Amino acid sequence: MSSFLYSLGRFAHRARGLVVGIWVLLLALIGAAALLFGQGMDNSISIPGTESQNALSSLETTFPEVSGTSAQIIVVAPDGETVTDAALEQPIDDAVDDLKKIDQVDEVVSPYSSDVSGSISDNESAALITVQLDGSTFEISDTTKQELRDAASDLHENLPDGSTVSVGGELFSQNMPTIGILEGVGVVVALAVLILTFGSLLAAGLPLLTALFGVGISMALIFAATAVTSITSTTPMLALMLGLAVGIDYALFIISRHRDQLRDGLSVPESIARSVATAGSAVVFAGLTVVIALLGLSVAGIPFLTVMGVAAALGVGIAVLVSLTLLPALLAFSGERLRPKAKRAKAAKGTTDAAPAQNRFFLGWVRAVTKHPIVTITAVIAVLGVASVPALGLRLALPDAGGLPEDNSARQTYDLVSEHFGEGYNGMLIVTGSIITSTDPLGLMDDIADEITQLDGVAAVPLATPNRSADTGIIQVVPEHGPDSDQTKQLVHDIRALHDHFLDEYDVDLSVTGFTAVGIDVSTKLGQALLPFGILVVGLSLVLLTMVFRSIAVPIKATLGYLLSVGASFGAVTLVFGDGVLADAIGVARTGPVISFLPIILMGVLFGLAMDYEVFLVSRIREDYVHGKNARRAVETGFVSSAKVVTAAAVIMISVFAAFIPMEDVNIKPIAVGLAVGVFVDAFLVRMTLVPAVLALLGDKAWWMPRWLDRALPSFDVEGEALEHELQLAEWPAPDADFAVAADDMSVTAGSETILRPTSLRVAPATTHALVADSARAVTAALMALTGRVPQATGTIKVLGLVLPSRGPAVRRRTGYVSLAASVNPVDDVRAALAERPQLLAIDGVDHVANPADRAGLGTLLDEVATSSGRPAILIGCTNLVAARDLTPLDDETFAGDTKTLLLSEVSA
Template identity: 60%
Template sequence: MSSVLYSLGRWAVRARRLVVAMWVVALVLVGGAAGLLQQGLDNQVSIPGTESQEALDRLAATFPQVSGASAQVIVVAPDGGTINDDAMRAAIEDGVEDLGDVSQVEVVTSPYDDLMPASVSDDDRATLLTIQLDGDQGSITDETKDALGVETEALAQALPAGAEAHLGGQLFSSKFPEMTLTEGIGLLVALVVLVLTLGSLVAAGLPLLNALLGVGASMGLLFAATVLGPINSTTPMLAVMLGLAVGIDYALFIVSRHREQLGKGLDVHESIARATATAGSAVVFAGLTVMIALVGLGVAGIPFLTIMGVAAAVTVGVTVLVSLTLLPALLGMAGERLRPRPSRKERRAAARAAAAAVEASQGTPAQDDLEATRTRVAVVAPPEEKPNRFFAGWVRAVTKVPALTVVLVIAGMGALSYPALDLRLALPDAGVMAEDDPARVTYDLVSENFGDGFNGPLIVTGSIVTSTDPVALMDQIGDEIADLPGVADVPLSTPNESADTGIIQVVPEGGPTSAETEALVREIRSLHDHFLDEYGVDLAVTGFTAVGIDVSDKLGNALLPFALVVVGLSLILLTMVFRSIAVPIKATIGYLFSVGAAFGVVSLVFEHGVLAEALNVTRTGPVISFMPIVLMGILFGLAMDYEVFLVSRMREDYVHGGSAKHAISTGFQGSAKVVTAAAIIMIAVFVAFVPHGDMNLKPIALGLAVGVAVDAFVVRMVFVPAVLALLGEKAWYMPKWLDKVLPSFDVEGEGLTRELSLTEWPEPGATDSVAAGDLEVHGASGTIVGPVSVRVPDGGTLLVHGDATAPVSAFLLAVAGRIKVSGGVAKTAGLVLPERASSVRRLVAVVDSAAEDGRPAAAVRRALGDKPKVLVVDGTETVGDLAARAELAQAVAGAQAAGVAVLLGSTGFAATDLAPAGTPVLDVTPGERAGAGAHLATDTDVTEQEVRA
């Protein structure tokens, strides 16, 4: 990974103008596609397979008058008046008629209609007109909504003085979230933090630009995707929030590593490539974990949530791509402007040292020479690395008594997580909107005049096709349901026109999101068998309120499987990265601490009202149903981000020879500053969505802000160092069998470091197709081949011979990138093994003579059609026919003429007849330990030095 990213970083710097131009064109194209294709956003929520959704689908066919979206108009008479006053009645009747003429309106109830009367308050002062529309919520056009608003306003104007009319109901129960200036405060805070962290306005601006471009491209793709299907209106806001946060953070990791390397005197282009390779590897890992967790939201089986997860995952993916391509190009354009300048004190010290050196060698220089020396030294002298006193003191404090630190963290996280036990989930309704919002005004007036339940009536429906008296049947069922506890009223109990389906409208005593209403739904459903046995009717509960309850139930049931997937995923991924058992377990426990604390704080604010007014929470109660699962998915990726960036530096120092305890201190000081800055930026971006944010998004934003704060500053910077200090060397233990089974994810860039160290090996300017130094390979049956030292120049040939097939094949397949090199040094086509094995495989063709029925020449010619750099022909001893061997020799000569290096393997005898005279022979024999034997010989008596020459 790091090697590929290193090459990508170098290319992006060299082709920086092309990269920037490509991204500009991409932005224009996705923006144009969004403008041409976008179909708008949708707030409709449906869950296939639930009782409420299936019943609603049946009603759409049998009783369309009650299956579509609905709205409400509440009309309140002036003090001392009633809706039966002549002036009130005339205005209401005209208003009902005008509302019924609006496009997509199916029927409007009237308090003066005996067949389908509108609800009237006990004191006759208020009536609730129900507007039934033709179509679900997503299909109702803005023109219809606007027309309903106009007619309601006209009704209000026609009413007597002191009377009022307001429009609301299910159709207006949720609003499209919008970006406001408040969210921009988060970006300003991010800019300030970036300037303080990076010490340069140019460097600080790059992460912001990176995030904005990533989000812009993602939003274009998202709105263009609406042509394929409906997308929930909360989705783009969630994607923007997450895209800004990770876009800034990912760029910060790369830019900070780049400036750190520039401070050590590294060349600009080389520094960009290395920063892309090392910090970029962590970015890829963090991005993948976030994307996998977000796509994992599909575990819940809810379409709108799956779409939300996929859209957010695409945003993160685009942000990673921008960070790895556009950001290196922009860093290349910034050039030397990003190199940290030595402090004044360091420049003076360097000048004095240079002057002293000159005086010692030549005497006192002239003043102008001294100034020139000062200037030169000030430009080239890198600032000295100094330990950060604050973070050095921090890590020293938390690891002084690690057991006590761990106990305190566990106790604190337990206390903060405890309120999460009271957390309740529901789909939000108009009751959570701002108090001056028209839909909220209607909601409050309905509650005041009729009771909370009228804001979310239930519909109980079933087939009555076998009934001989459908009207009496529905009255009987309605009367029985009306006697249930928690039922405020049953205003409607009727069959449809064809008398095959009946509906009962049930008004609960509690509000749509109350625990009482949820209990009533469960009570009615528990009586299903009773109604079936007693009346022969298969009843189901549906309606907007019942759908919301089913959504919450299904999401709640999916939470545990999703948590198991996320926790299991974190254990596997972190084990791959850190090659340890204890570190992943500790990281996963810390992640659960962060999730618990986030849930606990959300419950305190939204359920118990702590700081609710300060955070502009319009109504306490249940939070949006998908908050827990979305928060867990996003926080998982962010937690792994900090874990990798912090602990990988500790592991890097430990692997390079430091003690476990010392590695904790040095690794912490090397990365804590950047983790702190990244966390503060994340928190600022998330918090900015809380004060004036959409109530759907507000609890998610608050939970993420708390989760990031706890994860970064308590879990990763207190709990993690303490646990590592407590475990000591055992923290990095991993069984050998597990180490072999799991693939390696080189986040620290160890492979790249090894490649760079071998740049001039075996000698400066060498052009060998194959070079091996003390190469060891584990062959079949546990045998070890090597150490082998050999060099094959470009276009050269080597005969590989052995007494057994296994060692010969093992060596050939190792240099061909097909099996792993166990020890020593090896390069094929200039690429280091095993780090670049995947690239080597594309440049090396392998032909197994035994698999070609003893006639491999045709396979060799086909392989040469792919223009390989190296050709390996194994098992040449199986070619027994003289004509076939002659044909193979001719094919090998063709490869040599094309400048392809050829390695010929044989067992029992050297295939000297297949190569030109004097071709060197490598005798490979297996041994039981490394170094058991391989030597270079030829069919002529020449020394190894002569062969290489």
């Protein structure tokens, strides 16, 4: 990975104009697609497979009059009067007639209708007009909504002074979130932090520029995608929040490494390449963990949540790509202007790892938390454990108008309905089923309604009626308590528990639906998805962490720390939104349950962000450890090297999330609070306090891994060990040497068995050589090692200028290997291998080709290759040197007899 990213950084520097041009063109094309094809947001929520969704879908066909969204207009009479007075009743009846004329209005229920009950309050001080519309909430046009408001306004003018008229209901219960000036405060804070971190306006501006560029592309993609799928308004907000935060952070880590290397004297091109290779490797892994966590949201099986996760993951993925390509190109344009001036004299000669003055605070911090690691670990766990306790009281529900700001008309309607009719009128349930077998549909519906009325928690049953064709019936049930209460949830369960009774008694298959039931089903399904989601995301990321850090303890410690951060985050959300602590300070409209998908969103996003800080901090510690420092010293130096940048990244992330807290959107506000608190806890208490203490306590054991597991897992090489090795061999075996193959002390083992003893060789380009040994296994091992097909090869090996085994994939793409040991048509097999135009071709087992015609044909083919232009280097493997010499002339230096020989006969079987 580090070697590939090194090459990518080199390319971005060389082709900086092309790279910037491509990104600008992409932004223009995707932005144009969003403008041309975007269809707007759709906040309708469906949960396929649940009882409420199936019933709602059925009603669209059998009872369309009640399947769409609805609105409410409440009229409150002046003090001392009632809504049954003629001065109020006549204007209300006239308003009902006017409402029926509005486009998309399917049915208007007058409070004075004899078909319904409960639309006039018990003391007759208020009346409720119900407007049923043709379509879901987000299928109703803005024109229709405005006409409903105008009708309510006209009604108010026709009523006596002191009357109150308010319009609300399900149609108006959700507001589309918008970007305001407060969100820009987070960007301003981020810029200030970056300026303090880098001491350079140019260096501080680049992370913001690239982050905003990446966010622009991801937002344009999301809006363009509305042409083919439904996307909720929360989706782009979450993508914006995450894309902006991680985009700034990822660029910050790369620029920080670049400036450190420039300070040490590296040239601009080399520093850019190495920054992308090292810090960029950590960015790739960190981004990958966030993407895995977000894509894991699909485990819940709820379409809108899956789309939200995919969109947010897309934003993070684009942020990674921008950081690895566009950012290096911009660094190339910046050139020497980013090289920091020396601020401190270098440490006295003979000392090592002297901490710069600006890092003395972090050096003191890490020494303090690692002086008595058990005390530190106990204290952090105790504090976060206590902070997690309130999370036990976290309540979940879908948002309704009760969570809107108090000056919102829908919220005012919600409160008036609750005051005059009871909270349950804001969350009526619909019980529906097929009654096609009934001979008395009206009587049947009345009988079922009478039984439901007797249930605990039922305030009223205002309507029980069949449809026009008398094949489907509905019963409206008003709970005694609010739509987000535990009592209403229990009522839904109680009605569903009577399903078999109604089926046996009345031959009716009843289901419970409606907005409230949908919300309850969403919460239930999300709760059931939390465990598999956690297992999937945590399990996959544990594997990735193990690959990165080559350790068992570090991934386990990282995951347990994450659980502490999640607990504290949930605890903070519960205190603010459930218990009202600081609720007024941040503009919480109403305390109570929070959005149902908050836990799974917080768990997913926080896991990814927690692993960001884990990788950026611990990878520097491991980097120092693998480069020779003892475990305790590596904790100090690695922490000091990365703590300043991790601190800046965390402050930026917190600022971006906190900037979304003042938003009125009831979906985003608790997510923003949870993420801001979670990042603070994870960055400063878990990663920068608990982690160094645990690593100091474990010492060398922190980096232990079983050998079999180390061999089984691929290496991610975040620390750039392979790149460091490659750079050291840049001028090996000689500054201007041109070898297709150069190897010193190359050996291959399988377990405890040595297959190929240490062997040294040189192969010039476009030459033909024999590789001979007494053991066919040794020959095969040597050929496969030299073509990048044996990762267990050790020694100093460079093939086609690429160091093995770290560049094995690249070597495999450039080389060919063909075995003739069991070949039916060896000439065709070799010809097919040559057709792929390898730069090095290994032909194994030629002494197994016994047929004279095959040997002659093979010899002719090799002679043709030897005289062709662009010929590859060829290695002929066998256990009999004569078998190779009979096929084609070999280069003289092949059998020189010194350390460069390819004659491996001394290798035992």
